Amino acid sequence: MQAEILTIGDELCRGEIVDTNSSWLAGRLWELGVVVQWMTSCRDDAEDMRRAFRDAAGRAELVLVSGGLGPTEDDVTVDIVAELVSAQPVVDPPSLERMQRRFERVGYTMTPNNMRQVRVPAGAEVFANSAGLAPSFGVTIGKARVFCMPGVPREMQAIFNESVASRVLAMAAGGERIAKSVYRVFGKGESHIDHALTGIVAGVPGATVHFQVVFPETLVKLVVRDADGAAADARLARLDAELRERLGELAYGSGDESMSGVVGRHLREHGATLAVAESCTGGMLGSLLTDIPGSSDYFKGGFIVYANEVKERELGVRAETLRAHGAVSRETVEEMAAGARARLDTTYGAAISGIAGPGGGTPEKPVGTVHIAVAGPHGTKHKHILWPGTREQIRRLACYWAMAVLLKELKTHG
Amino acid sequence: MQAEILTIGDELCRGEIVDTNSSWLAGRLWELGVVVQWMTSCRDDAEDMRRAFRDAAGRAELVLVSGGLGPTEDDVTVDIVAELVSAQPVVDPPSLERMQRRFERVGYTMTPNNMRQVRVPAGAEVFANSAGLAPSFGVTIGKARVFCMPGVPREMQAIFNESVASRVLAMAAGGERIAKSVYRVFGKGESHIDHALTGIVAGVPGATVHFQVVFPETLVKLVVRDADGAAADARLARLDAELRERLGELAYGSGDESMSGVVGRHLREHGATLAVAESCTGGMLGSLLTDIPGSSDYFKGGFIVYANEVKERELGVRAETLRAHGAVSRETVEEMAAGARARLDTTYGAAISGIAGPGGGTPEKPVGTVHIAVAGPHGTKHKHILWPGTREQIRRLACYWAMAVLLKELKTHG
16 A cells, blocks of 8 residues: 655745654554655645645555644645535534633633634544644545644644554555564664664564664664464564564663663662763763653762863862873773762762863864763773764763663663 | 755655755745745655656756665666656766775775766766765756755755755846844744734835744744845844844844853853753753853853752752752752852852653642742842643753843843
C-alpha cells in the first residue's frame, strides 16, 4: 500500500515552523508496514488544496492530512474536503457539546468562529479529539481513504494513535500484526552499529531493521509482521536476543526511556545518590539528569565550576594539580568528581572538564578533548574522549559519556 | 514568482530524519520575496523523481532541490536531471580536483563511487561546494529554473547563501533590493506582540512583518522591498524606530544574538561577573549561559541545589526560611541568589526555584510556580511566574526570565 502525507498551512510554506508532523507520521506508517511515497505541503489556499487532495487521491491509497482545521477563516480543510466528496459541512454534535462544556469550565464565551472548528463533511467517519477541540474525520476520495487531522502536533499524535492507526493497520496488513522493539544505542557511530547488525533479519520472514540517529545516540528499531501475532512476537523475541548479544552494553536501554532515565532508574534501584561537577558543560549534565520527574530521589545537586579558582575553592581541586596538568586533564577531573561526592555526601560524583571550542584548543589538547571521571564506593573511573564536532555536540557528547560511565559502574557493582 | 521546494531521500519518507531543509529554504525565499507554493518530498526512486521534477517544473518558475547528490547508487538526482534536460552526466573537473586534493590530505584512496559525486549534467551552471564534495548546479526545465543542492544541511545552506540566493533575487525582484531586520522578543505571548504591532506596516510600500515562535521567545521580522536600495533602507529605519517604540524592552535583542548572548555581552561590557543557583532547572541556566563561546570571561560558575540540605549547606539558605516559606518562595530564592553571589564573589547572583511538574504541585503552589531572584550591587530583584506548561517548557521559561531580570538590572545600572 502506497501512502501520501499532506500538511497544510501558510506558516509551513513561509518557513515559520518546521514540519515535524510529516516526519512523525512517516515514521509511524513505516512501522505499520506502509510505504510513504510522497509528502506534500501547501498553503491555506483553496485552489492549491483542491489540487493537493486530487493529486494525492490519484496516486495513493492512503492519504494522511494535517492542518487547516482551526477556527479562523483561513482554515478551509473541511470545506474543501466536503466539496470534493459532494457533501455539506455540518456541525458534529458530540464535538460541539465537548467544546461547550470545556468553554463553560473556563468561563469563556463562544464566538461564531468557534463553530467552524467542530464541523465535518456530512457522512464522514468522525473521530473525537481527546487533546483539543477540532474533531478528525475519514472520507473516501476516488480510491483513496483520506484521514484529516489537526495541525497541532500533540492533537494529531493523540488522534492518530487512538483512532487512525488501527484503521491504517487494517488497510495495510489485512489483519497482519506488528511486533516491534526499539533499542537505544550509545558509544559507537551508526556505521559501526550497522556493521554489527549486518544480516540480523536475513531469513526471518516479515522482519526489518531500521536506524534513526538522534545525536549522540542511535535508535535501532526491529519490526516483525505476521498474520499470526504470536508468531510475530516469537520471531521478535529471537531477534531481540540476537541484537542484545551483538550489541552488548552499547544497547543501553529500550523504548522511550532516555539515557538520563536509565541512569536514574539504576540509581534509585541501588538506593544510590549522585552529585555532579561540570566545567565545559556548564550545567548541561545536571539539566539532563533533572529532565526526569522525581529525580530528586537520587540527584542531590552539583557544582558548575567554570573558573579554575572555583574548582579549587568549591571542590578542593589542588592548585598543584591545575598547575601541573591543567584544568582539562585526568588528574583534575578525578579530583573534581571526588570533591563533588565528598561535598554533597553522595554515593557517586560525576565530573566533566573539556575544551568545547571553537577557541581554546592547543596541539596537545585540541578542541573536542574532554576528560570525564566518576568517583564512587568502588574507586574512580576515567574516560578520555576526543571528538571534533561543534561546541553544542561536544558538550552533549560529554554529558552522555559521563552518564554511560556511571551506568557501567552501577551495572558492574549492582 | 511562485516556487517549489523538492527534497529527496528515502530517509525522509521513512520518518528517520525531520526535513529541516524545506523549512530553512522556505524562510529564506520568503525573505527574498518569493512565495513558496508547494513543498514536496519523495524517495530515491527514479520514476517518482521524474514525476516530481516534471510536476514542479510545470507549476513553478523556481524549483529548489536538495538531496540525491551523494556517492552511492541510490543517489540519482544528476542522472534524472540530465535525462530531463537531454544531456549526459559529466564529471566537473574543478570539483574532481578539489576532491582529489582533499582525499590526498587525509590519505584516503578514491573509489569509483566517489566519481559519481562530482558529476553534473553537461551544460549546467555549476556551483562549487565550499562545505563538502558534491557540486551544485542550475538547469532550465520547461519554464522553470531548477537549482539542485546537496541534502546535508550545512552544505546546502552554504551553497544557497554563496551562489543561489543572488540568482533567486535577480529572478524574483528584477533588481529589487531587500532591507531586513530581525527582533527577538521575550516576555509576552505572540498575540500580545501581534496586537502591539497592529498596522505597523500599513501604508509603507513594500513592507511586511512576520512572526516566528521559538519557545519561549518570538522572532519578529521586518522586510522592506524596493528597486531603490537606499529607499528600502530608509523605510526600514523608520519601521525599526517605530517597532522599538511599540515593543520597548520586550524586544531584548536583534539578529542571531540569543538571550544568553545579549546577557553575556552586557556583563562583559560592564566588567561584571555572574554566579547561578539552580533548583528546578538543575543546571539549564548555566548550560544556556555557557552555550556562548568565551563565556568564561564573565561566568564563574554556580550551584545546582536540588536537595534542601544542599541549599542550606552550600548557599547558606537558613533552615528557618525553608521551614517558614518552603523551597519555592521569594524568601528562599533571594537567599539562594545572595548565597551564590557571596560564595563565588561575583557581581551578580541569579537563582531559580520552582515546581516544574508533573508532580509536586499544591493548591497554593501549583505546577508552573517559579520564583526567580537576582542579587547584585543595587539590591535584589524578585520575579514570580506561574505558567502551566510541560516540565520542559516551565524549566526553559524560568531560565529565560532569570536572564531577562538580570538584563534589566544591567541596563538600568549601566
